[in-house]
Amino acid sequence: MKKPIGEHISVNENSPKYDDNVVKLSGVKNEPFKTSEEAEGVCSVVIVSYKTGEILMDCIRSVLEQNRLHQLILVDNGNSKHTIQLLNEIADNEPKFEIITGHGNVGFSKGCNLGVRRARGEYILLLNPDSILHSNTLDPAIRAFQTHPSTSALTVRMENSDGTEQRGARRNLMTPWTCCVEQFRLDRFAPNHPHFQRLNLNETRPLTEITPVQCISGAFMLIPKKVYLELGGMDEDYFLHVEDIDFCMRIEKMGGSILYLPTVSVTHKRSTSDIYxxxxxxxxxxxxxxxxxxxxxxxxxxxxxxxxxxxxxxxxxxxxxxxxxxxxxxxxxxx
Incomplete structure (x- = not known):
C-alpha cells in the first residue's frame, strides 16, 4: 500500500536508497536536446524547485492524481535535507515520480531544460512548485491541443488563493512601449486604442471560451515536446524570470500560436520560497x-x-x- 503524499509522509532514516528514480548530477553541461520516442497523448510535468517550502508536497500530490500523467520530473535546484528525504520517499512509492539532483542552483531556465531532457511524454508541462492542480486539469488541456493542432503552447486560468484571476497569467507581449503603458497606466487616456493596450490582461473582461493570447506565464505552460525542442528550449542566459516571456516571443517570431483555456483553473500561491x-x-x-x-x-x-x-x-x-x-x-x- 502506497503512503499518502504531503504532510502525512514520515521521514524514515532507514529508508532504502532511491537509485531507480533519482538522477544525481555532479555537473551540468550545455548539451543539445535529443529526440526520443514519445508516449502519445500524455504529459511529462517538469517542476523546478529551490527552497520551495511545504507547499511543494501539495503541488506534487495534485500532479500525481492527474489523468494523462506520464511522468513527474522534479529538478532539485536546492532544497532542505528534510524536503529531500520526503521527496525520496515519494520516489520510492511512485514510479512516475523522478528527481534530478546534485547539480546545484542552475536557475529556472536551465532547470527546465534538464527536466525536459528526461521527458518522454508527447506534451511538456512546466509547472511552478507553488501551483496546485485541480482535479482533471491535464485531460481537457491536452484535448485542446487535439482540437487545435497548430497550437504551440497553452495555459489555463491561474487563480490566487481567493479565486481571483492572477496577474501575469495572460498578457500581451512585453515591449518597451507596453511596459510604459502598464507602468504609467497610459491605457486610461485611450482605452480602446490598439497602441495603448495594457501588458497584463487579468483586469480586462473575463474570458469564457478558449482564446488566442500573445503571452502566458511559465507557472503553467503546456507545450508539445516537438515545439519545445524546435525552439531549443528555454534560453539559459535567463537565470530567473522573463524566460517565459522570451519563449512566447520566440513562438510569435516563428509564427506559432498560444491559447488560453479559461474553463480549467489552477491555484498559484506565489512567494512561497524561503529566499530574500x-x-x-x-x-x-x-x-x-x-x-x-x-x-x-x-x-x-x-x-x-x-x-x-x-x-x-x-x-x-x-x-x-x-x-x-x-x-x-x-x-x-x-x-
Whole structure:
C-alpha cells in the first residue's frame, strides 16, 4: 500500500536508497536536446524547485492524481535535507515520480531544460512548485491541443488563493512601449486604442471560451515536446524570470500560436520560497534588460534601451528598502 503524499509522509532514516528514480548530477553541461520516442497523448510535468517550502508536497500530490500523467520530473535546484528525504520517499512509492539532483542552483531556465531532457511524454508541462492542480486539469488541456493542432503552447486560468484571476497569467507581449503603458497606466487616456493596450490582461473582461493570447506565464505552460525542442528550449542566459516571456516571443517570431483555456483553473500561491526577495527582484531586473537587448535593438536606438535599463535598476533601488523591511518583519513574526 502506497503512503499518502504531503504532510502525512514520515521521514524514515532507514529508508532504502532511491537509485531507480533519482538522477544525481555532479555537473551540468550545455548539451543539445535529443529526440526520443514519445508516449502519445500524455504529459511529462517538469517542476523546478529551490527552497520551495511545504507547499511543494501539495503541488506534487495534485500532479500525481492527474489523468494523462506520464511522468513527474522534479529538478532539485536546492532544497532542505528534510524536503529531500520526503521527496525520496515519494520516489520510492511512485514510479512516475523522478528527481534530478546534485547539480546545484542552475536557475529556472536551465532547470527546465534538464527536466525536459528526461521527458518522454508527447506534451511538456512546466509547472511552478507553488501551483496546485485541480482535479482533471491535464485531460481537457491536452484535448485542446487535439482540437487545435497548430497550437504551440497553452495555459489555463491561474487563480490566487481567493479565486481571483492572477496577474501575469495572460498578457500581451512585453515591449518597451507596453511596459510604459502598464507602468504609467497610459491605457486610461485611450482605452480602446490598439497602441495603448495594457501588458497584463487579468483586469480586462473575463474570458469564457478558449482564446488566442500573445503571452502566458511559465507557472503553467503546456507545450508539445516537438515545439519545445524546435525552439531549443528555454534560453539559459535567463537565470530567473522573463524566460517565459522570451519563449512566447520566440513562438510569435516563428509564427506559432498560444491559447488560453479559461474553463480549467489552477491555484498559484506565489512567494512561497524561503529566499530574500531582493535577490529575486535583482534577477528579474537583469532579465528585463537582457530581454529588451535581445529582441528590440532593431526597433529602438541604443540610447533608449540604455535609458530603459537605467530606469529598471533605479526602480529596483527605490523598492529595495520596502522589500527588505517587509521581509524582515515577516521573518520576525515567523519566529
Amino acid at each position: 526577495p531582493g535577490i529575486i527582484e535583482w534577477h528579474k531586473a537583469r532579465s528585463f534588460c537582457k530581454y529588451f537587448g535581445k529582441h528590440f535593438t532593431k526597433q529602438y536606438p541604443n540610447w533608449a534601451l540604455r535609458v530603459l535599463s537605467l530606469a529598471i535598476y533605479l526602480r529596483l533601488l527605490l523598492r529595495l528598502p520596502t522589500i527588505t523591511f517587509s521581509w524582515l518583519i515577516g521573518k520576525f513574526w515567523q519566529r
